[in-house]
Amino acid sequence: MKISKLVGERTKEVPSGVIAKSHEYLLRAGYIKQVCNGVFSLLPPAFRVQLKLEKIIREEMDKIGGQEVLLPVLMPKELWEESGRYSSIGSEMFRLKDRAEHDMVLGMTHEEAAVHLARNTIKSYDQLPFMIYQIQTKLRDEPRARAGLIRVREFIMKDAYSFHTSKEDLDEYYEKVKDAYFRIYKRMGMKNVVSVKSDSGMMGGKIADEFMLITDIGEDSLVVCDNCDYSANMEVAESILDIYDSIEQPTELVNTGDSKTIEDVCKLLNVKPYQTCKAVCYYLSKSKKYVIAFIRGDLEVNEIKLRNLLKEEVVAISVDHPKIVAGYIGPKNFKEEDIITLYDVSLKNAKNLVVGANAKPYHIKNFSFNRDFIPETFVDISKVKEGQKCKKCGKGNLKIVRGIEIGNIFQLGTKYTASMNMTVHDSKGEEINPIMGCYGIGVGRCLASIVEESSDEKGIIWPISVAPWQIYLCPLRLDDENVAKTTLEINNILEEAGYEILFDDRNISAGSKFADSELMGIPIRIVISPRSLQNNEIEIAIRKTGEKIMCSKGELLKTLKSIVDNLG
């Protein structure tokens, strides 16, 4: 490819309002162009990368027995009514009417379409397990499209759906997919990838993992252990809570006046937040109940854990209830039917706490949970804090890092096969609903994530496995006959050896050419100049290391091979 004809423009100016490196570089290096909020066109270099990413994904999906299909973007309302998601999904789903005023949706995920394809075409248990996948356009009306290709409203996604006769079979396959995902990211050149247990959200099902590329631009918080391989999404991360042991003191009622917040009470009574118990109030609008969540004062309630526990959406509120003394709520059995009381595990065995006295303006000092009030049960509803002990290894300290979600996998159970009435005959001839798993990777987000991880102040540094071109062929002074002749020769040698070449045929300065090659992130640059040719040498520059290697024309292929092997 001659760069003079390459569609796309490279610019030095940093576009305004751009915070993510991938967003900046993909724009500046002529990879993407925004069409509207969260919608981009891919220019030729980006599409070349995308094709390589798709090839890696396809090969790894095929390796675990995947069968590629193509499900439609456009689907009728009825299909989504079968699963119940037509009403349960909100405004993130694009909806429209066709010319006959029929309600249609645009696919943001394809569980319904996958079940539609499989049901009636698969009839017997011995056809299971199987997995179908597609690499296809998805549309999702994100409220906050951001950071270029990181969060968009239209994207290419690999989504896969597996069907099983038993939970064990799904468990086994789920691990195979997990392995395949790690192979995929590795082949794409991503280094810092972890899988974390996560919340399954609107997908249904219980077990879910997210694959995260750890990077500062990430919008998710992850908890990782500095000793073992434990990693989890903040939403579900668990830790060992510090036990602040002390000798039980007698309780004491204190007038705390207007001090209602933990901060104020701590100041007034000269205690630390971990020596208090706070009450956080929520409302369940569906079942019309109040929730009082008691938790140690230094911790935060994890609302996702709370929602999963209560199986209902929760809304934090300033409580207004005749039986609740806001600001002074303390541990007790609220007997009212419309109040649910929860105690976080951080309170188990906690002693000498400051707690609300359920009477204005009083708190109680030296309250102990195994003496003054023993709840029926403790639940895990707290957010992990940096520095807490890892529950898996018991030794390491937990760190909180930022990550980009670059894939996710879910065990769906029979949510879709049951609601959509897909059955197969088991070995006894009984009809059963297959158990499903689903597995997603956003291709465009991977592309951008690679750039986030692999770039420097000059621009992108593509891993050689996914680079749009491996080699930037960069003659200086093409008007020099010797340079022109040698460049052509080398171009032919490289093409014959199967290299993909971006040929800078422009009559501009060496500096501008080098800057473009670096901004675009081409892994290897070959420079042919009148001066180097005088010594019968060619310069090879390695984008990643900045290293420069001189070699003769005769040694070129051998030298390149060893460079590529090193980069690969």
Added chain:
Amino acid sequence: MKISKLVGERTKEVPSGVIAKSHEYLLRAGYIKQVCNGVFSLLPPAFRVQLKLEKIIREEMDKIGGQEVLLPVLMPKELWEESGRYSSIGSEMFRLKDRAEHDMVLGMTHEEAAVHLARNTIKSYDQLPFMIYQIQTKLRDEPRARAGLIRVREFIMKDAYSFHTSKEDLDEYYEKVKDAYFRIYKRMGMKNVVSVKSDSGMMGGKIADEFMLITDIGEDSLVVCDNCDYSANMEVAESILDIYDSIEQPTELVNTGDSKTIEDVCKLLNVKPYQTCKAVCYYLSKSKKYVIAFIRGDLEVNEIKLRNLLKEEVVAISVDHPKIVAGYIGPKNFKEEDIITLYDVSLKNAKNLVVGANAKPYHIKNFSFNRDFIPETFVDISKVKEGQKCKKCGKGNLKIVRGIEIGNIFQLGTKYTASMNMTVHDSKGEEINPIMGCYGIGVGRCLASIVEESSDEKGIIWPISVAPWQIYLCPLRLDDENVAKTTLEINNILEEAGYEILFDDRNISAGSKFADSELMGIPIRIVISPRSLQNNEIEIAIRKTGEKIMCSKGELLKTLKSIVDNLG
């Protein structure tokens, strides 16, 4: 791939309401499944074919310098307002609102997005010409989805857009694309493909060609010459009109009573339709004018030619105008401002015609167009009729055949670059609007068209270049140890040689296996049975010819190679 795990079901029942062979076989052989009207899922075998079709298209587009990009499905209203097509395209475009109530459209074609991508990124004439293309999902709300994948509402399309500095450059490139298209269809195994001049419709521009696969199921009528390579869409086809010469007779006014139609008048006066001149009336609702189109009585008005001539939509009407005597309209200069009079070239030099007398209930006999009334000009507004002489070679007779449109190419001129303000500097530094061409191929329609052309009463016959698998490995009696061992051996030999194999591992009758292999259209079937192994032989059956070849295991690869070469 083991057929026992292949997603999809093969059935003997012909689905109701199915008329096209491709629709029937693709459903029955487990290639497609309908999700709703005009929307299908592709099952694994179909997707394998689709990938091969895409590969062929991609290679041929790259060969003529195409740069692959990806434009979005979802686009904002504003982009389509720039070109004027937001209002000019009707209900075939899907429209929707996003969560911010912003008007969006779903792409049915991508001229606007292509110009959006190229403008400002291409600035100088020396970056031209260039061509960008994509293989991507299109949505079009067809009023009459039909015949399976032939006419659908969602489809994968290769669309390409080229940009040029001059008409000559576009002309040259246009021919290159034409050649590439013929190579594509040939590589896909289609035989009976012609390109025909066509009307450019809503795309704008003047020169347009359609690529047609000639087949009875086609929804378009084509005119082809039985002597030369002339072929054209009915909409624009021209012919040499027969001149029915005779000696001019004196005119005669005759009372024709209630005989208003050509049929009635012919019967009454004992003349043939070609000896009459009829008047066909239209209304132009935009400019609010009537059109009287005079044409020889045996011919039909081609409304597309008429529309192109008048540059306005025409509607056939039963005329109701004070100056027009319906049923008795004859040649004359209608002076009224709201009446346009047109004379078809079929009337030039015509003599002794029966024409209306513009007075009820009279016609005139022996009317001659070079004696009794000479129009200012004659225009070509007639439909070609089977048997007319070819205008290109002057010798052949024209035939009318049916065809499926499997591709189209258009010279767009500056319609989009001018309206959307895309400019580049020419060699003198002046700003010019590039001249565009656009080029489409529907991938799914190609898939179905191949089946239309290449199938028999048993099912599909895939050309080997696009078959989902080249070989159907068909052991009979896998419970026989020798059969099982040999099958496994042969499977390995074939895989190593790079063949794609569908392995029928089921324990069902030979007849059922053969029927499936034939319905699915796999080009080569290899049968391994206890009986043939007794003679150390393997049976190779060729789907296309029905031929059966016996060979030893040792000769298998050689024999296969020669079969494949013959099929290829």
